[in-house]
Amino acid sequence: MLRQFPRIFLWHVVRHLQRHRLLAVLNVLSVALGVAVYLAIQIANHSASRSFAAGIDLVAGKAQLEVRGDVDETLWPLVAHQPGVKAVTGLVEGKITFPDWPGEYLQVLGVDLLTGEPFRTFDINQQGNSPPLEQWMGEGGQLAVQTEFARRHGLRIGDHLRVLVNSEIKNATVAAFLNSRDEAAAMPANFAVMDIGWAQELFGRQGHLSSLQFLLDDASQAKRVAAQLNQLLPPSLHAAPPRQRSYQIESMLSAFQLNLTALSMVSLLVGVFLVYNTISASVARRRVEIGILRSIGATRWEVRALFLGEAGAFGFLGVIAGMFGGVLLARVLTGAVAKTVTSLYVLLSIDRTWLDPWQFATAAFFGMATVIVGAWLPAGEAARVDPVQALSLGAHAEGAVTRMPRHAWFGLGVLLLALGSGWRALHGGSPAWSFAAAFFVLAAFALFAPMTTWFFGLLAARVRRAGVIWQLAAGHLRQSIHRNAVTVAALGAAIAMTIGLMVMIFSFRTSVDAWIHHGIVADLFIAPASNEVIGLEAAVPSAAIEWLRARPEVRAVDTFRELECSFARPDGKANTARLAVLQGEYRHNLSFVGGDDERKMARVFHDRCVAVTEPFARKFGVHGGDHLQLTTPRGPADFEVVGVYADYTRDEGQMLMARKNFEEWWNDPPVQSLAIYLQPGASADALTDAFRQRFSSEGEFAIYSNRSLRQRILSIFDQTFAVTYVLRTVAILVAIAGIFLSVTTLAAEREREIGTFRAVGASRAQVQGLLMTEAGMLGAIATALGLVSGLLLAMVLTWVVNPAFFGWTIHLRLPWSSLLATSPVDHPGRAARRVAPGLAREPCGHRYICSGGMIMRYLSFLLVLLSALQVSAADWRLALPGWRYEFPRDQHIHPDFKTEWWYFTGRLTDDQGNVFGYQVTFFRQGLRPPDAPSGTTSRFIVNDLKFAHFAISDVRGQQFHFQQKLSRGAFGEAGFSNGSRLAWIDDWSLELAPDGTFALRASNGPTTLQLHLQSAKPFAIQGENGVSQKADGPGHASHYFSATRLVTGGTLNIGGEAHTVQGESWLDREWASNQLTTNQVGWNWFSLQFDDNTELMLYQMRTRDGGLDPNSSGSYVASDGTVQYLRREDYQLTPTKWWTSKATQGRYPIAWQLTVPKLNLQCAISTPLEAQELVLNPVAYWEGLVDLQGSHESRSVHGHGYMELTGYAGVLVGLSEGAKR
Incomplete structure (x- = not known):
């Protein structure tokens, strides 16, 4: 038989599904509904957690x-x-x-x-x-x-x-x-x-x-x-x-999410019953086929595999459909979850649904598990069918009757398990035990279903005057006990979930409503309107509080403040919770566990005490008389817990403290809402109008009367349970689908019997009446069983689940009108009315079962540096001709100019002849003109930005070391002054001694530099008439002077070695507001020192078309210190070697031939170290040490210097236009 198994499977399953398409579709939909609800809840929960975690990750980076x-x-x-x-x-x-x-x-x-x-x-x-x-x-x-x-x-x-x-x-x-x-x-x-x-x-x-x-x-x-x-x-x-904060929020949300997951699992549980019902019907209908297969050699395992395969086919298609439906349903649930989380826990916006492959894998697993578990017992029953008894359906039914007492005793045992689980959940066990109690209640009543159905049929059969149809229906109820018991169990579970949720929510809402009426006693409530969107963030202006207290119609104003507070529990464990701060007096609006409300609140207002909510007390194991150590800005403070009071605002709990105690330990005066008590006869509307008129220019406020606030709180409550309403709706739909499936299954199983009825003269109306009566009986039994189990489930949800997870005390109340209005007793009749006409017309009713109309009805449900260079000179002083240089004034800061720098470069050698180049530069980049309107008190709002560069060129080691620092100087760690300390950032500094000596310090990890520099020549003024022109137009210039030969000595630590160094340096001191134009893309700058005691400074401004700006210029400093201005046409620079950067792919001209005809100077410029590129994303430029060799006045000269090349690795935007003065 094993070789023939695939063929038999196709014949047994596929042909059967083709003949009973509607049955197949209903089973697929039952699985799909369970999978869709479970997957949607998982997606919504995961999206909530990931959205919050994404916000944390984005903030923490x-x-x-x-x-x-x-x-x-x-x-x-x-x-x-x-x-x-x-x-x-x-x-x-x-x-x-x-x-x-x-x-x-x-x-x-x-x-x-x-x-x-x-x-x-x-x-x-x-x-x-x-x-x-x-x-x-x-x-x-x-x-x-x-x-x-x-x-x-x-x-x-x-x-x-x-x-x-x-x-x-x-x-x-x-x-x-x-x-x-x-x-x-x-x-x-x-x-x-x-x-x-x-x-x-x-x-x-x-x-x-x-x-x-x-x-x-x-x-x-x-x-x-x-x-x-x-x-x-x-x-x-x-x-x-930072992730610890995400874990804390996830922990806070876990109870809420676990509740949703548990509710979603009920749909899968109902699916187990429905699949069980379908496969049981298939086994009963095909007992003859099973007997034939067994008689020709089919093993029990093969028979079991056939029916498990049939269920697996339902499961596979249901899982696929359920995944698509789950994604669609998640879009509805995600918004409801976000609103609930925002109302109860933390501000949350879910912009997208987060899909995790593991969610789909888990949903697929549970979906397939649903059908396997549901089909396992009937498939095992089929495997145990004796070939001889296969033709006797009565023997099968008789076996179901004999097992009823056993099921009933098992049901009682499971009820005891439910009782024990509930007790364990409320007495120190895991809150998950409360869900076990809920499951055991449903399971117990499912086991009661066979006995309940049999007794109902027995009682119905004794009603002799009800007629033949009634008697036949009652007889069929008992004869098909093996089938009807499962139908009743499945429908009862769906009804129980619906009723359980309905009663729990009604009880909760009733308790909250009573709490509102007792606790909200003020006449008006005022808070910033933004708090309704973002939570308790905004504060009420102090002027508004003073204005209200001065009004003659106002009797009292209570203030409220809420914040997060860390505390130590009595057992020493540290936790965090919300602290509510109240200023006012006791209004007889709090109910404490154990009574004595007035004395306890008097202690809160006058002693160092706090009161805690019920959820807080249960979550942290706190009782009246315990002490909590609160963490405050002034140190730990011990507070006694005077008692536990009822409160439904937060399920994580909170502490209540008087404002007097709060002000002793916190310096946090803002309040977030006000409660206004009016004098007798005063008009709340008139005060509201006066308040809005007075403070309309200072913001928007939410103002509620006593009645409107109560309505607002209840609307938030309803919003909080929006997800549960969706799940309850799904449960009702599952119940309807189950009823329809059950009636259809019974009708299909009795096709021949119905045909016989029609053949002996039964009318269509009689056949329809028979089916409707049976369906009504099933509905009545399922409703009664579901009602009782639903009420017990509601007790578990109200008295066990809520206290175990949230700590709330909820008083059980029954919504009689809702229970009667939503009773599903009439659903079986509706289902039968849909099925029966087709069966009454046709002796073989499978034609209607195969129709697509009902199928369609069910399917229808389902950057920094670049920015520093891009300056605008608006409201800054321009560098204009006529500047008179004064020293040491011009060595100090010029705050009315936008940009300036102190730029040191030089060549150093140690005692062993090792050569090093260095660059240390301090920059000031203006952000706000010194005379800009201020009115700000933040230390981070500064007038200028400070940054500095430090580079070392190690010629022997062929290494280039670079470090950049940037700072606002908010804490004085960076700045500029007119004293001896010219500029500094952290431990980098530039100082000027009274004798004109500079002291320079900089470091880059283990690389440190300390130098003393003394100018050997007078300062050289660059440019003409006090300005160095960089582009056409007024202000496109800088004030610029240089110390062209600084005798330098000091120490350099590099590569773990200390070097005593000496050499010569160059200082460029420049300040401006608006040097370059957008047509200029970069420059070539040279500071050259020859061994004949002369110096040369040259710069070429390059334009976008590849040419040179006419304002390119330079200067020659003779040995006696006199300065000769050089125009662009006075010198020629020709590149002779290029180097390509591996980091930026920039191509730099690193060797040049220089000719200055009027000085009779020819010189080759080369570098001892090619890789001297400074990469400052998104800006990169080359600057480094160069060597000189040539002739001057027909004499051989050598020398050294520094070269800067910008704009070769992308356009280096210069100091842009826009000055006003």
Whole structure:
């Protein structure tokens, strides 16, 4: 038989499915519904977790540690130099809403572009480039928004927005768009970025940060570095990996998500019953075929495999259909899940559904498991059929009757298991035991189904006056007990789930409604309107509170504040929860467990005490009289728990504290909402109108009366259970599908019997009546069984699941009107009315069963440096002719010019003759003119940007070392002054002694340089009439002088070796506001020192057409220090060798032939080290040491110098136009 098995399988299964297509479709749909609901819930849960995690990942970027909370910004420089810390950046977070787009919000991240670059996982893009720094850092309200958000609202660069922050309407500008650096990574549409300083100003967070992010030298040492940092941090802060926050949120959401998963599994459980019913019907209908197969040699395993294969075919098609349906259903559920999570836990926006292959694999596994489990017992029954008894259906039915008592006793045992599981869940066991209790309740009543069905049939048969049709239906009910019991169990489970959810939600809503009526006693409630979108973020203006308290019609004003607080439990374990802060007096609106409400609240207001909610007490094991150690900005504070009170606002629980105690330990005056109590006879509407008229210009407020707030809370409750309503609807649809399937299966099984009825004269109406009566009986039994089990399930959900997972006390209430209105008793009759007419017309009813109409009905359900160079001279002073140089004045800062630098280059040798070139440069890039309107208090909003370069050319080692530093100087770590310290960034510095000697320090890891430099010649003024012209037009110039020969000595540490060095250096000192034009793409610059004590400075400005700008020029410094100006035509430079960079593919002319006819000077310029390219993404240029050899005035000369080549590895945009003065 084994060889013939595939043929027999095709004959047994495929032909059967072809003949009974509607049965097949209904079974496929039953599996598909279960798979679709389960998969949709998994997708919605995963999307919620991934969306929140994506937001955390986007904020934290590549950070390996973070310090999160109310962070004093002065901690930044303190922790930045700790051992093991590679980089630190600060963040400011906040949320804004839009009065013109109700319900829309942005989660804004204030970043520091300079220190945050190594952390970022996104780019800030303005028309292909980073936004100009003077715009981004110098102007307020500059936002970079996600491209999807911009598309949704039709935004373009430069568009202005009205935003609502802390009840105030402010202005913002779309300055750039955000793009993820990783295409596979997610970026929420409601994510935006702005400069950290302006974010502090926008959100009123001056002096404070939301977090500090850390990169480490060695990520494996994160725990050690975190412990080290925690010793420096105040008690209210601690260092931890950023993902830990995601884990905390996932833990907080786990109970909610587990509930949804458990509910979705009920649909799969119902599918097990339906498949069991179908395969059982198939076995009963084909007992003769089974007997024949067994008699000709088919083994029991082969018979079992045939029926499991039939179920597997249903399962495979159902899984495929369910996956498509699950994705579609997930789009509906995801929005409901997001709203629920936002209402109860944390602000969440799910912009996309996250599809994980493992979700589909798990759904497929459960879908196939559903059909295998459902088909296993009937398939085993088929395998055990005795060939001799195969023709006796009565023997089969008799066997089902004899097993009824055993099933009933098993059912009682399972009920005891349900009782034990519930007790375990409420007394220290895992909350998952509560779900086990719910499952055992459903399983117990499924085992009661055979006995219940048999007794109902027995009782119905004794109703003699009901007629022949009634008697026949009652007889069939008992004769087909093996089939009808499974039908009743399946329908009862679906009905039980529907009723259980209905009763639990009604009880919960009733309890919440009673809590609202008892707890909400004020006449008016006022809060910033944005808090309805972004949670408790915005604060009520203090002026509004004072105005209300001064009104004669106002009797009292209570204030409310909520924040996150860390605390230590009585067992010493650290946790985090919400802390509610109340200012006012006890309004007899809290109900404590154990009573004595007034005394307990008096202690909260007058002693160092807190009260906690029921969920808090259960989650953390806290009771009245326990002590909690709260982490506050002023150190740990011990508070006694006076009692536990009922509250339904948060399932993770919260603590309640009086404002007096809060102000003693926290310096956090803002409040987020107000409760207004009016004098008797005062009009709430009149006060509302007066308030809006007075404060309409200061923002938008949500103002609720007592009644409207109650309605709003209940609407949020209904929104919270929107997902459950969807699942309940699916359960009802599963029940209807099950009834239809059951009636259809019974009718198909009795095709010959119905044909006999018609042959002996039964009318169509009689056949239809028989089927309708049987269906009605099945529906009545299933409804009764489902009602009882549903009520028990509701008790488990209300009294076990809710306390175990959430800690709420819910009083059981029965929604009698809803139970009667939604009772599915009449569904069997409806199903029978659809099936019976076709059977009554045709002796063999399979023609109707094969029709497609019913099938269709069921199917219908289913950047930094580049930015620094792109300057605008608007409102900055221009470099114009007539400048009179004064020293030492002009060696110091010129803050009214936009750009300036101190540029040192030189050639050094050590005692062994080793040659080194060096470059140390300090730059100042203006962001805001010194006379720009200020009004800002954030230390991160500065007038200029500081950055510096340090490079060493090691000729012997053929190595080039380079380091760049950038800083705002927010903490004084970088800056410029008019004192002896000219410029500095961290440990890099330039100092000027009274005798004119420069002291220069810089380092790059183990490479350090310390030099003293003394000018051997007077300063050389470059250009003519006080300016060095770089392009045509006024202001396209700089003020420029050079120290062309600085006698240099000091120390250089490189490669682990210390070198005493000496040599000669060159200083270029230059300041300007508007040097270059857009037609200029780069320059060639040379500072050359000859051994005859003369120097030469040359620069060539290159244009886009490949030519040289006429303003290219230079200067010759004679041995006595006199300066001779050189025009472009006075010298010729011809490249003789080119070098191509492997890093940038830039092609640089690194060797030149120089001719200056008027000086009788010819010189070859070469470099001892070709690879001296500085790569500063997105800018790269070549600058390094060069050697000279040639003749001057017919005498042989040698020398050295420095050469700078820009614009060869991409256009280097220069200092652009736009000056006003």
